[in-house]
Amino acid sequence: MRRPPIPLGSPFQLLLLAGSFALAAYAGVRLLADDWFGVALWFVGAALLHDLVLLPLYAALDRAAVRGLGAVRRRDWVPYVRVPAALSGLLLLVWFPLISGMVERRYRSATGLPADMFLARWLLITAVLFGASALLLAVRLRRLRRAAKHRPPVVH
């Protein structure tokens, strides 16, 4: 039996994408003019690294945290761990060259500013984020405990 041919799909969509590819090719030829391999590697590599490494990594960490807290019957603590950890991780991701000190020499000689304070600042922000989260959790737990005292025990 012959397989049915692949349908064309929406003509509007085909035209739009043809125009998009034409412009992308016009700019792409110039983008790749100097070091085509390096640039293509960065372009495609950025997408692959994000989709196949970064995203699975943080999703797996989050799932592990949810499971771990669930295992010790503390599932409602999840946001209090997830939010500060994710925000701290986000800052590390964006400012990694400064925080890690990998550009320290160039940064110091170009700007005249000390470059060794970024790690300390990031650690302090991280401490504040987790501290604030712990405080909120403590307040919530206190409230829950108070409310539980004034309520008759649930009979199962």
Next chain:
Amino acid sequence: MRDDPRDPRFPSSPGFWRSPLRGPWFTSVLGLVLLVGITVLFVTGLVSYAAYNPGLSPVNDKTPDKGILGFYLFAWPTNPHWLYRLNQGVHVTLGVSLIPVLLAKLWSVVPRLFALPPARSLAHALERISLLLLVGGALFEFVTGVLNVQLDYVFPGSFYPLHFYGAWVFFAAFVAHAALKMPIALRNLRHLREEGNDLVSPRPADPTVSRRGALWFVGGGSLLLFATTAGQNFDGPLRRTALLAPHGGREPGSGPNGFQINKTAAYAGIDAAETGPDTWQLVVAGRTGTVRLSRSQLLELPLHSSALPIACVEGWSTSDQWWRGVRLRDLAALVGYDDDPPDLFVESLQRRGAFRKAALRANQVADPRSLLALYVNGEELSPDHGYPARIIVPAAPGVLNTKWVARMTFGDL
């Protein structure tokens, strides 16, 4: 049955994706935020390119083979004097703040990356190829931008052509994506229809956060990045709030010359012996020949003041500094341009740097606030701010305010 695409052990199966957050509403909200945000990033990026006056001289243009991509270029104005400061502050601060939104958007649609069959039609196949340009382009632009502002030049080539041409490749895919998806996104926000959408998990895990809560979470990430970045465009206590931004925190020094430095004299390879009072001479060339002026001769010319900021392409700036020096148009008059200041070609003593030669347009030379500055905030320029003399022009990008000026050639470029 190992190859069954519905086996939830494989990411090609909708059942593999368990988060109850995914769905058309969540994706649509993030998509519309990015539609507005990225449009602003693209426009401010194009404006920043125009601010370099690339059409004026090859030394200002790091993308000389741009062709029709420079169709919109215009003579960069000098008013308002904070124009470039605002444009670049918005471009970089907004770009950094949008990172969580971009990450969340990509997370929300990741099941589609693995969806089977790979193509339902030719149009669908082309759309998926276009998505590689969209996602790769977005990440390429954000990554090169974020690395460049941290002086981490690890990308393959010069920042200017990579970020400029990369932006056009990305934008081509972005426009197509917006045209195809925006009507759907708007419809999704108007009437909620969750069922039957391929993003909704068929076997969702127990929720740990509501969709609204997740949006607040993403917004909180943006807010945190904004709060620790935006301050690098202001002085004093506000700069201290930019805890992780490259030019946040503190000033490099105290006193009149204590404000932010892009490239120090040492970094630019300035030899103090060349800038001394006995050795340094400014060469001014023009219609009537060449004039050589020592610093003390320059000081005998009429001196004027103007209050102008330093605004860097990297998205940091200072508030207005009080500069004092010789008007560029007065220097033009010394070499034969009395009433018609022409373009100006400036050369620096610096050994390194992409803009050690720079061109200014006639309108910038003619502006009475444009100076060859000798003093700042009431004191002589420090070596790091361009001693013995530097250019300062209203609304011009920082790199065109050449420091350690050695030679100025007036004439149409």
